[in-house]
Amino acid sequence: MPDQPTAAPDLVPPHALPPSRVVELQRTDARHGLEDAEAARRLQEHGPNTLPEPPRHSWLQRFGAQFANALIGFLLASAALAAVLGHWVDATVILGVVLINALVGVAQEGKAEAAMSALRDLLTPHARVLRSGAPQVADVAALVPGDVVLIEAGDRVPADLRLLQAHALRIDEALLTGESVVAEKSTATVAADAPLGDRAGMAYSGTLVAAGTGRGVVVATGVHTEIGRISAMLGAIEPLTTPLLRQINRFGRQLAIIALVASVLLFAFAVLVRGLHWLDALMTVVALAVGFIPEGLPAVITITLAIGVQRMAARHAIVRQLPAVETLGATSVICSDKTGTLTRNEMTCQRLVTACGKAVASGTGYAPLGRVELPGSSPPGPDLLQLARAGLLCNDAALTESGGHWQVHGDPMEGALLALALKAGLNPQAEHDRHPRLDTIPFDAAHRFMATLHALPAPQEGALLVVKGAPEQVLAMCANALLDDGRATGLLDEPAWHERIAHIAADGQRVLGFAFKLLPERPERIEAAHLKGLTLAGLIGFIDPPRPEAIAAVADARSAGIAVKMITGDHGATARAIAAQLGLARDPVVATGADVDATSDEALPALAGRAQVFARTSPEHKLRVVRALQSQGAVVAMTGDGVNDAPSLKQADVGVAMGHKGTEAAKEAAQVVLSDDNFASIVAAVHEGRVVYDNIRKVLAWTLPTNGGEVVAVVAALVLGLTLPLTPAQILWINMITATTLGLVLAFEPPEAGVMRRPPRPADAPLLSPFMLWRIVLVSVLFALAIHAVMLWGERRGLGLEATRTLVVNAFCALEIGYLFSVRYLHATSITWQGTRGTPAVLYAVLAVLVLQLAFTYTPWMQTLFATRPLGLADLLVAPALGALAMLLLEGEKALLRRLGWFDELRLAGPEGPGARAP
Structure with a gap:
């Protein structure tokens, strides 16, 4: 590592050293700058004044990385399994979801890599420097430690500078400090551990010069600047996996292991104990595995998240x-x-204090909406008008209005003073015409005040001197204070005024003092003698209001x-x-x-x-x-x-x-x-995020028990030596039509009541809550019992095996529909008018299942493909009756559990019913 002239032997930072010592350590000349040859040598030594390019990954590398997680592996395994079984529709859909997810991920990573580029764009392309004793324009990338840089209003600081000169210099450092007020700069030395916002003698790379001029010596370039440090911090932060993805990855791994182990055991049992042919047993076990693994779940989760994105966009969260x-x-x-x-990030004059009392200015921001009034709604007197006039005249800012939005050009506090004058009933243009400016002492951190000299309106002779600045500094220049009738008092009670200053500051407001003086003659310029014996107009407290x-x-x-x-x-x-x-x-x-x-x-x-x-x-x-x-x-x-x-x-x-x-x-x-x-949009986005998670849980709460019902029914038949209620092809049919219809509509569910009255869920909360685990077991067993009851019904009716299995498939779809209406409300009862009528998405999905099931039951080619038979009306009505009964039983179970207080999430619903509008 080459020796950098920026490092002091005692490692004291440059803001804690006097300018002359910094110049000495940088081995440069404050008036002459570096020689061109020395600047070229240092550029070779220290490298360009740029931020490093982040490591770039090719499109193919980013695309391949999208498949390196458990969720995508879970999807690919499901697709392969479906393809082996000849279930090409499912396989194609799953692979399509994987591809879309990968492409979206690649696009998002490309945007993320632009973060470093955004930081680099804060560096301006050119800077004015002293080289070989002459000012010249140089590329910012060519700046080196020891260069002497000239800055003025409108410039973006090209490197970290220790200021050698500062004339009325103010720099907007909000991008580094978050402060809404521009920083006043000087050549002052501050403590080594002073916060960045208090380092008056420094100008940092990327910040914007709002006013004044300055000269500084470069003490850090490139990665050694404050922005460079932030760039390095960004590069070192590993992106976090979201709670949902962590849960889904863990859930996918656990589910895959359970499915694999259970499939092996079931296959062995079917062949060795029940004597099934190994190929028949394999087809049955594989079909059950596909039925058990919710291969459509990731796709539904992706759709649910995408719907949440649309809802959040409507609430200003992109x-x-x-x-x-x-x-x-x-x-x-x-x-x-x-x-x-x-x-609001808009300074507002809020409190006015004169010798006669306090006044309040209503309204916020730079819009001149509101008024200045005393307690009791009294209008402002001469003292308050004079205070507002002082803020108007001793001012270099301008206010403009466009489309109902008021914008300040210049210092935010001066913009607030213009808005105050308008609220007080003053006409800025008329006041400037009556008091044309003759001379100005710009604000400087060294003397901490600004002064302007104005001609008095004709036929008056003399001039008006107006001063504003740090209240302690202005107070020290005053001999008396203004009364409410416009006259000055004979004495100035300094302790009382210091107490008022402290009181305003304690409320978090920034304070400026204002004074004036009537000069009997009209001087050409402001002299030191004019700045003594002023009359204190008062104090104004500023705040960036919430x-x-x-x-x-x-x-x-x-x-x-x-x-x-x-x-x-x-x-x-x-x-x-x-x-x-x-x-x-x-x-x-x-x-x-x-x-x-x-x-x-x-x-x-x-x-x-x-x-x-x-x-x-x-x-x-x-x-x-x-x-x-x-x-x-x-x-x-x-x-x-x-x-x-x-x-x-x-x-x-x-x-x-x-x-x-x-x-x-x-x-x-x-x-x-x-x-x-707007912070309110964050809270609205949190609300939408909770709705999304609720809907994902509803998808899980519906998918797993219904898949479990198939598995339990078939496994029970194998264990008990009963006729299988479903063929492998029929299991796949049920999964295909219900997962793409009934499972999908839960992504569109509106919010339940009380969403924002629940505490946030723990980050390590399992994806399946105790209540959902109970539901998986209960519904799986309930569906299995219902399926075998239908088998007995078919046998007693003499329907034959094919017709009975046809009825079983219809009954199972009806049970899933009934359960769908129950699971739509996890925190409230579904037996309400809104709960039973459903949403348009629910009704369309139910209609689609009914049409598909009619085709499954009555079209010849479907009968050939799935070994189905037509059913009579009496037999067919068994299916909807079972679906309605299942819904009533599950709603009764939910009400009983809520009464017993067994599951916390059942007690989280607000007092409103499911039809109440969510916040």
């Missing part, structure tokens, strides 16, 4: 990876970024047993205030990034469970918190919009990125993108 649909339903913790997700719908969504999440945690780069006081307004907790517990650093990996899960807010966090902090929660068995959904969120989005069980304000890096690392950047 799903990029199909399994994420179900994972959302298992979410037990939502870790949310604050800015733009829980809040979204109203986010407050309701947090309440919904908590009622569903989902913990909501805020993980933000913002200050602790601000985050805590927003958390309290959102209702994350009555008294939110705040942990800072420093607290996370001081906590070991073993102790972090306890802190992660206890705290509702994590403030001043870095990408590493967010990643550690998500992993700590997952180590406790939590299924974590992580939301974010910045580059700093990308690693934790990828680590989370479900990463949720913002569609409007999110960076491309965040979107590519996430599985779900919110088209409206």
